[in-house]
Amino acid sequence: MTGKDATSISRIGEKSGSEAAVRGWLYNRRSSGKIQFLIVRDGTGYLQTVVAKSEVSPETWAEAERATQECSLVVSGRVREEPRAPGGWEMTVTDVRILGPSENYPITPKEHGVDFLMSQRHLWMRSSQQHAVLRVRSEVSQAIRDFFYEREYTLIDSPILTGSSVEGTSTLFETDYFGEKAYLSQSGQLYLEPAAAAFGKVYCFGPTFRAEKSKTRRHLTEFWMIEPEVAFLEFDGLCDLAEEFVTYLIARTLDRSAEDLARLERDTSKLEAVERPFPRITYREGIERLAAKGFPIQFGEDLGADEETALTEGNSRPLIVSRFPTAIKSFYMQPDPEDPDVVLGLDMLAPEGYGEIIGGSQRIHDLELLERRLAEHKLPREAYEWYLDVRRYGTFPHSGFGMGLERFVTWMCGTHHLREAIPYPRTLKRIYP
RNA sequence: UCCUCAGUAGCUCAAUGGCAGAGCAUCCGGCUGUUAACCGGAGGGUUGUAGGUUCAAGUCCUACCUGAGGAGCCA
Numbered sequence: 001m002t003g004k005d006a007t008s009i010s011r012i013g014e015k016s017g018s019e020a021a022v023r024g025w026l027y028n029r030r031s032s033g034k035i036q037f038l039i040v041r042d043g044t045g046y047l048q049t050v051v052a053k054s055e056v057s058p059e060t061w062a063e064a065e066r067a068t069q070e071c072s073l074v075v076s077g078r079v080r081e082e083p084r085a086p087g088g089w090e091m092t093v094t095d096v097r098i099l100g101p102s103e104n105y106p107i108t109p110k111e112h113g114v115d116f117l118m119s120q121r122h123l124w125m126r127s128s129q130q131h132a133v134l135r136v137r138s139e140v141s142q143a144i145r146d147f148f149y150e151r152e153y154t155l156i157d158s159p160i161l162t163g164s165s166v167e168g169t170s171t172l173f174e175t176d177y178f179g180e181k182a183y184l185s186q187s188g189q190l191y192l193e194p195a196a197a198a199f200g201k202v203y204c205f206g207p208t209f210r211a212e213k214s215k216t217r218r219h220l221t222e223f224w225m226i227e228p229e230v231a232f233l234e235f236d237g238l239c240d241l242a243e244e245f246v247t248y249l250i251a252r253t254l255d256r257s258a259e260d261l262a263r264l265e266r267d268t269s270k271l272e273a274v275e276r277p278f279p280r281i282t283y284r285e286g287i288e289r290l291a292a293k294g295f296p297i298q299f300g301e302d303l304g305a306d307e308e309t310a311l312t313e314g315n316s317r318p319l320i321v322s323r324f325p326t327a328i329k330s331f332y333m334q335p336d337p338e339d340p341d342v343v344l345g346l347d348m349l350a351p352e353g354y355g356e357i358i359g360g361s362q363r364i365h366d367l368e369l370l371e372r373r374l375a376e377h378k379l380p381r382e383a384y385e386w387y388l389d390v391r392r393y394g395t396f397p398h399s400g401f402g403m404g405l406e407r408f409v410t411w412m413c414g415t416h417h418l419r420e421a422i423p424y425p426r427t428l429k430r431i432y433p
Numbered sequence: 434u435c436c437u438c439a440g441u442a443g444c445u446c447a448a449u450g451g452c453a454g455a456g457c458a459u460c461c462g463g464c465u466g467u468u469a470a471c472c473g474g475a476g477g478g479u480u481g482u483a484g485g486u487u488c489a490a491g492u493c494c495u496a497c498c499u500g501a502g503g504a505g506c507c508a
Contacts (some may be wrong), residue, residue, distance in 0.1 A: 108469090111457090114500095
């Protein structure tokens with residue numbers, strides 16, 4: 001089409017005082033008779049352009065008047081500093097060319113309901129706040145990879161199609177695999193444990209599927225999970241790793257996503273307040289605190305949403321809760337040698353009511369104990385022979401955790417709902433678009 | 434699976450059981466510094482579906498459908 005030499009709006013300042021062209025979509029147009037303001041966005045930023053009737057040809061003026069919300073266009077002119085313009089730069093237009101028209105764009109500059117917006121998700125991501133959230137997500141994903149790369153972890157992609165469940169409790173999406181049953185992965189952990197024996201420090205980062213009929217703003221049926229697994233790492237070290245990981249990601253987000261967080265009107269002082277060490281309590285301490293607050297939880301009962309909220313109330317840092325009763329946790333978690341009724345598992349609960357973002361544990365490395373647990377949980381042993389091999393051939397203590405990307409991004413952005421933190425959310429009631 | 438709430442114009446929402454309304458969007462007109470611009474005008478309706486009560490139902494009753502929020506479960 002046109003605009004071969006178009007300038008990226010993020011770099012428009014480099015063109016100050018000279019001619020330039022920007023190529024993108026019309027974000028909004030305001031007209032005042034003989035002057036029009038075309039706000040152009042190109043994915044990297046927004047630029048206010050000014051068309052003055054007295055300074056352009058009648059054809060150019062008419063073309064600008066034809067520009068409608070979200071039409072694609074090329075605008076050329078002279079770039080200059082302009083304090084009245086959002087962003088500080090403005091273009092005095094000499095030429096406008098509409099590339100693709102846009103009739104009756106559904107998302108108007110006005111309030112809309114979430115249901116409507118989600119049905120227009122493919123268009124909604126053009127809106128400034130949604131755009132900002134997804135850019136933060138992109139930065140967080142990059143920071144996750146950098147964190148592990150800098151620490152000499154090996155990326156091990158775990159399979160999405162699997163033959164058995166990790167924990168046997170959550171509901172799995174079933175699919176047909178050439179006449180046999182297969183399931184969409186709900187965790188890469190089991191596949192990472194053997195990899196830890198091969199590479200030492202490993203992680204996976206990919207989509208995860210849960211067929212749970214959860215209907216809350218903290219659940220998706222398809223979400224992205226980051227799971228490190230580390231050989232010879234024991235429980236206290238795991239807690240340290242989780243802390244270091246989260247503080248690293250926050251620092252990177254504050255540094256590289258400042259503009260997007262500002263657009264989201266995120267109170268970044270809340271994120272700046274997150275420093276190490278994080279408070280750590282055990283489950284037993286937790287139920288004591290809850291008893292004092294009027295929640296009569298007995299040992300062996302799981303902590304519900306109200307209990308989690310009560311425990312994190314007033315915290316500016318995430319809370320690590322550890323050492324849960326064995327009976328309510330997964331089969332592979334290592335018992336605490338000093339308190340055999342509990343396992344060396346942890347949940348990290350984010351402040352500001354964002355809830356659980358990380359769940360992890362030290363894994364059982366003793367073959368006989370693991371075999372016993374499989375039996376207790378009534379899991380089909382044949383499906384786990386390969387997993388037991390990790391304990392048969394040079395067993396070793398090891399630990400790992402899983403972090404939900406969308407939950408972390410939602411926290412960073414201060415967003416209300418998880419579904420805005422993923423480009424195309426999959427929820428109980430939505431698989432379109 | 435359970436509990437709560439909602440469904441009226443393209444969108445966001447009004448309407449005591451008594452004429453179906455407004456803002457935004459769209460179209461037309463006006464305006465040379467707008468910031469979700471503003472001002473004037475126009476078009477736009479099977480009130481989620483089916484049944485019931487009533488002289489009269491968007492409104493009350495019953496069932497169903499769809500969605501949202503929460504619980505449980507989890508990251």
